[in-house]
Amino acid sequence: MSEQTTIRMPDTSKLVVSSSPHYHDMGSIPKIMFTVLAALAPAVFASIYFFGWRALLVLSVCMVSCAAIEALLCRLMRRRISIGDGSALVTGLLLGMTLPVTSPLWMCIVGSFIAIGLGKMVYGGLGGNPFNPASVGRVALLLACPSAMTTWVTVSGCALNKWVVDATTGATPLELVAQNQPGPGFWSLFLGNIGGSIGETCTLALIVGGVFLIALKIIRWQIPVFFIGTVFLITGIAYMVSPCPKFNPMTHVLSGGLMLGAFFMATDMVTSPLNRKGAVVFAIGCGIITTIIRLWGSYPEGISYAILIMNALTPLIDRYTAGRPFGVARKASQKNA
Amino acid sequence: MNKQIKFYGGVKLDEGKMTSNEPIISAPLEPLYTVPLQQHIGAPAKAVVQKGDKVLRGQLLGEAGSFVSAPVHSPTSGTVRELSSCLGPAGAQLPAVVIESDGEDTAAEPLPIFANWQEASPDELKARVAEAGIVGMGGAAFPTAVKLSPPPNVTIDTVILNGVECEPCLTADHRLMLEHTETIITGARIIARILGVKQIIIAIEMNKPDALEMMTKKAEGTGVEVVGLRVLYPQGAEKQLIYTVTGRKVPSGKLPAHVGCLVTNVSSAAAIADAVCLGKPLYERITTVTGTPVAKPGNILCRVGTPYSSALALCGGVKEDPLKIISGGPMMGMSVYSLDIPIIKGTSGILLLAADEVSQYTPNACLRCGRCNDACPMEMIPGILSSTIEFHHFSLAERWHVMDCIECGCCSYVCPAGRPLVQHMRRAKAVANATRRAAEAASKK
Amino acid sequence: MIDIVMMTGTGVLLGLAIGLVVRYFGVPVNPLVESLNELMPGANCGGCGLAGCSDYANAMATGRAKPGLCPVMSAEAVAKCCELLGVESDTTEPKIAVVCCSGDDDHAAKQAFYNGVNDCLNAMLVAGGSKGCTYGCLGLGSCARACPFGAIEMLPNHLAKIHADLCTGCGKCYMACPRNVIKLVPRSAAKVHVYCNSPKKAPIKRTVCKAACIGCRKCAKTAGEGQIIMNGYLASINYDNPPAEGIVEVCPTKCLRKAD
Numbered sequence A: 001m002s003e004q005t006t007i008r009m010p011d012t013s014k015l016v017v018s019s020s021p022h023y024h025d026m027g028s029i030p031k032i033m034f035t036v037l038a039a040l041a042p043a044v045f046a047s048i049y050f051f052g053w054r055a056l057l058v059l060s061v062c063m064v065s066c067a068a069i070e071a072l073l074c075r076l077m078r079r080r081i082s083i084g085d086g087s088a089l090v091t092g093l094l095l096g097m098t099l100p101v102t103s104p105l106w107m108c109i110v111g112s113f114i115a116i117g118l119g120k121m122v123y124g125g126l127g128g129n130p131f132n133p134a135s136v137g138r139v140a141l142l143l144a145c146p147s148a149m150t151t152w153v154t155v156s157g158c159a160l161n162k163w164v165v166d167a168t169t170g171a172t173p174l175e176l177v178a179q180n181q182p183g184p185g186f187w188s189l190f191l192g193n194i195g196g197s198i199g200e201t202c203t204l205a206l207i208v209g210g211v212f213l214i215a216l217k218i219i220r221w222q223i224p225v226f227f228i229g230t231v232f233l234i235t236g237i238a239y240m241v242s243p244c245p246k247f248n249p250m251t252h253v254l255s256g257g258l259m260l261g262a263f264f265m266a267t268d269m270v271t272s273p274l275n276r277k278g279a280v281v282f283a284i285g286c287g288i289i290t291t292i293i294r295l296w297g298s299y300p301e302g303i304s305y306a307i308l309i310m311n312a313l314t315p316l317i318d319r320y321t322a323g324r325p326f327g328v329a330r331k332a333s334q335k336n337a
Numbered sequence B: 001m002n003k004q005i006k007f008y009g010g011v012k013l014d015e016g017k018m019t020s021n022e023p024i025i026s027a028p029l030e031p032l033y034t035v036p037l038q039q040h041i042g043a044p045a046k047a048v049v050q051k052g053d054k055v056l057r058g059q060l061l062g063e064a065g066s067f068v069s070a071p072v073h074s075p076t077s078g079t080v081r082e083l084s085s086c087l088g089p090a091g092a093q094l095p096a097v098v099i100e101s102d103g104e105d106t107a108a109e110p111l112p113i114f115a116n117w118q119e120a121s122p123d124e125l126k127a128r129v130a131e132a133g134i135v136g137m138g139g140a141a142f143p144t145a146v147k148l149s150p151p152p153n154v155t156i157d158t159v160i161l162n163g164v165e166c167e168p169c170l171t172a173d174h175r176l177m178l179e180h181t182e183t184i185i186t187g188a189r190i191i192a193r194i195l196g197v198k199q200i201i202i203a204i205e206m207n208k209p210d211a212l213e214m215m216t217k218k219a220e221g222t223g224v225e226v227v228g229l230r231v232l233y234p235q236g237a238e239k240q241l242i243y244t245v246t247g248r249k250v251p252s253g254k255l256p257a258h259v260g261c262l263v264t265n266v267s268s269a270a271a272i273a274d275a276v277c278l279g280k281p282l283y284e285r286i287t288t289v290t291g292t293p294v295a296k297p298g299n300i301l302c303r304v305g306t307p308y309s310s311a312l313a314l315c316g317g318v319k320e321d322p323l324k325i326i327s328g329g330p331m332m333g334m335s336v337y338s339l340d341i342p343i344i345k346g347t348s349g350i351l352l353l354a355a356d357e358v359s360q361y362t363p364n365a366c367l368r369c370g371r372c373n374d375a376c377p378m379e380m381i382p383g384i385l386s387s388t389i390e391f392h393h394f395s396l397a398e399r400w401h402v403m404d405c406i407e408c409g410c411c412s413y414v415c416p417a418g419r420p421l422v423q424h425m426r427r428a429k430a431v432a433n434a435t436r437r438a439a440e441a442a443s444k445k
Numbered sequence C: 001m002i003d004i005v006m007m008t009g010t011g012v013l014l015g016l017a018i019g020l021v022v023r024y025f026g027v028p029v030n031p032l033v034e035s036l037n038e039l040m041p042g043a044n045c046g047g048c049g050l051a052g053c054s055d056y057a058n059a060m061a062t063g064r065a066k067p068g069l070c071p072v073m074s075a076e077a078v079a080k081c082c083e084l085l086g087v088e089s090d091t092t093e094p095k096i097a098v099v100c101c102s103g104d105d106d107h108a109a110k111q112a113f114y115n116g117v118n119d120c121l122n123a124m125l126v127a128g129g130s131k132g133c134t135y136g137c138l139g140l141g142s143c144a145r146a147c148p149f150g151a152i153e154m155l156p157n158h159l160a161k162i163h164a165d166l167c168t169g170c171g172k173c174y175m176a177c178p179r180n181v182i183k184l185v186p187r188s189a190a191k192v193h194v195y196c197n198s199p200k201k202a203p204i205k206r207t208v209c210k211a212a213c214i215g216c217r218k219c220a221k222t223a224g225e226g227q228i229i230m231n232g233y234l235a236s237i238n239y240d241n242p243p244a245e246g247i248v249e250v251c252p253t254k255c256l257r258k259a260d
Ligand code: SF4
Pocket: B375, B376, B377, B378, B379, B380, B382, B404, B405, B406, B407, B408, B409, B410, B411, B412, B421, B422, B425
C-alpha cells in the first residue's frame, strides 16, 4: 500500500467548537458535593456510634426528602432537575446533623422543605441563594419547635447495639456552661461522648473531614481557622478576666455546632465571600457573633444565627474586599467601584 | 535571578509537550497555497498582484494597508490563480491570494542584505522589519514594526524576548531556541539596536532546561541576559512577564512601552534576523502539530498558506477522530471546524483533542466559589463579571475593568460550574469596542 | 379632641410645606411636552435614536428632533404631533424587518457543534459561529432578545422569524444581529424577499446551504426592468419598484419567497 492511502484524516463533521480555553481542570459541582459528603462520613459514623442507629434514619430521611423536594420544585418551576449535582444531599445531611437524634421524622421533612424550598429554590437554585440552606432549615425548626429541637439524650459510650440511646434527657455541654456548671472533660468533648445534635459532637471526626476538604482545596482554610480562632480568643480573654466554667474556651471551641459550622456550613461556597481577604473578615464576624450569643445571649448556641447574619453581609464584604485589577491605579478603582 | 516575583493567580497545567524532542522538519511543496492578506492585527494588506501573474518565492503579494498593517509575501513561485477569500482561524472570511505552485520554488531577488547590521542606522533596520512583513508570532500577530516605533514620550530601556511558551502542548518556540539559537540572539541585538537599548533579556520557562542551557551558552559575551522563569501559566503573558522579569506593572489600558519595556516573541526575533542578515521576508514559520489523536506529532516548518490538512497529513494523520481542532494552544487557541484553513504567520500550533480530553461548557449558575478570583492573573473577579455580562450589563462590566482581561483562560479552567467565563469576557470586550467605535464615529460627524 | 386638632394641624402644615416646595423648587413641565408624551407609544424602544419616548417628546418640543422619527407611532399620532408643534408633517415611510436567510437546520449545514453561550454575538466570537455559511442566520436569538415588541420568534430549527403584525420597524434587531442578515425595508413594498444573504459563488453556497440563491438570474429576467437587481451571485429586490408576487414561481431554490 502506498503511503498516501494509509493516512487517516479526521472526520470534521463531528467537531465541537467552543471558546478558549480548551483545557479544564475537570472539576465539577457534583465532584465537589460528593467530596463534601465523603468528608462528612467520619462524623456520620461517629454519630451512629454514640447515638445509635436512629441517627442514620434521621440523616437519611433528611437527605432523601431534600433531594425529593428539590426534584419536585424543579419540576414545578419547569427547570432542569438539578439533584444530580449533589448539593441537595449535602444540605440534607448538614441539616440532619444539626437535629437531635430524637427528632420526629415529620420535623426532618418540614426542615428539609424549608431548607431547600425557602432557603434555595426560591432564589433560583444553587448559586442564587444568599443564605446557607441548612442553616435556614435549622433556624426555622429551632424557632418553630424549640422543645423538640432541644431535647437531648444522654450519651455514654458505644451505642452501636442500640436503635437509639436510652432516652434519658440530658443537657449539652453548652447548656451546662451557660448555667455556669462545669462541662465534660477534654476527651469527652474531643471524641464526642457528650449530648448534642447528631453530627455536632465528635470534634475529631469533623476535624478529619475538614482537613480533608482543606487539603483538596475545596474549602478555604481561612474560614474555619479564623472562625474557631476568634471564638477561642474571645472566650479565652473572658476566661482570663473571670475564670468560671461559663467562659471556658475549651468547652466553647470543642462543643456545640462550632466545628460543624466552621468547617462545613460557614464554608459553603455560595454564601461565603469570594476572596481570601473577605473570607477572613467573614470568619471573624461569625466568631464574634457566635461568642456574643453564647456568652451574653439568651440561647446557649448561636452558630446558625452567626452564619446567617454573616451570609447577609457577604455581598457587602465582597464589595469592600474586592482587589484592584493588576495595573489599575488605586484612585481609578475607587472612583469606579 | 533566583528569587522571582510571582504574579497573582495563574494555574499549573499539565504541559503535554510531547513534541519537545521532535526536530523541526520542513514541509514539502504544496500544489496550492492560499495566502490570506490579513494575517495580523490591523488593516488588511492591499493586493499588488493580479490573477494570472507569475510570482516568485518571497515576492510581495500585498503591501501594508495602513500604519498598523503588514505586507504579505509569496511562499513559493507559481501563478496567481485567483484573488478570493478564505476561512481564517477566527471563523471570518479573509481576503486571500491563491497561488498555484509551479514546483520550481524559484526565489525572488532577496531584499538587500545588511552585511554589517551593527553599522546600519536604526531607521533602516526598522524599515526592513516593516518591509519583511514581520508580526508577533506568538499568536496575536501584532505588526512588529509598529511595536518598534514607540510613542515619542516614552523611552524603552529593556527588551524582553519571550521564549516562555507557557501554552501547554506547543513546542515551536522551544525547538526554534534549540536549533536556531544564534539567529534569535542576533535578532534580539538588532531589536536592541533599533531602539537603542542596552538591556536585553531572554525569558525561558524552567521546563525547557535544554533550551535554557543552550541559550545561556550562546548568549555569553553578547550582552544578552537569559533568565529561567518559574513554570506557571500564564507566565508568557506580556504584562505578567514584564512584572516577573522587571518588577514593573504595566498600568491598566497602557502598553508595555509605558514602563519602558518591549516584549517580542523569539520567533519574531529570529524572523528579524533573517530579514536583516539574509534579506528574507516572513513567509514561513514553525508550527507544532500535536495532540493525542495525531499519529506522529511534530514541529513543522510550514510556508504561510499551507492548509492545516497538509500539515496534519505530514504528521501521519490521526489515530482516532478528534472532537476539537484548535488553532494555537489549548488555553488561548481558537477552535476551528475545517482543515482547509491556511497556516498564517501567527499559527503557533495545530492541536487536536480527543473526546475524553474535552469538557463541555454548561449553563450552570456561578457557585461563587471564588476559584476564578484566585486564578485570574489580572486580579479580576471573573465570576461576578460573567454574571453581570450574562445579563447584558456591559457598561457595568466595563467599569469593573473587563477590558483588562487578557483572555488567558485561567478562570474558565478552574471553574467547577463549567461556565464559559472567557467567552463572556470576550463578548463584553467586543461590545465595549463596538460602543467606543460608534462613539468615535458619532463625534467625527 | 386634642388629637384631632394635632393631626389636622400637622396635615395642614405638611400640605403647605409640600405646596411651597413645589411652588419654589418644582421643575416646570412644559404643557407641550406633556401632550406630546400622551401621543407617544410608550414602548421606549429607542427606534427614534433617542433615549426613550419621553426623551423624544422633549427633543421634539425643544426642536432637537423632528416628528415622525418614531417607527411605532401611527400616522395619525404623527400628524397630531405636527399639529401640536405647528410644523409641516413629513412622515417617513414605515419600515419592517426581514431576516434574509432560509438556512435553517434542514437546509444549511452545521459544520460543527457549538458549545457555549446561547447568543449569536457570543457564537460569532467562536470560529465565527459553526454554520457553514458565514453570512446566514445563526439562529441563537440575539435579535429576538433585542426586540422590544416580541415580534421575533425563534423557530426550533434555528432560524429567526419576524412576525409582520408585531414588527414596528424600530431597527433594534437590525442593530443586534452580528451577521447583518436582517434588513429594514419599506413596509408597503415588503411583498417578496430574497431569503439569502451570501454573496459567495453559487457552487460554494450550494455546498453549505440547500436553499441559497444560486444567482441563476431567472427572477431578474422574468421581472420587470430594474425590479430585481443581481449583485454578483445574489439577487436583491429593488424595494422602490418591487416585483409582483407571482415572480416567486420562477425561483428554483425557493429562496425568493412571498413575505411570511
Ligand atoms: S481570562 Fe480574563 S478574567 Fe479570566 S483569568 Fe484570564 S485575565 Fe482573568
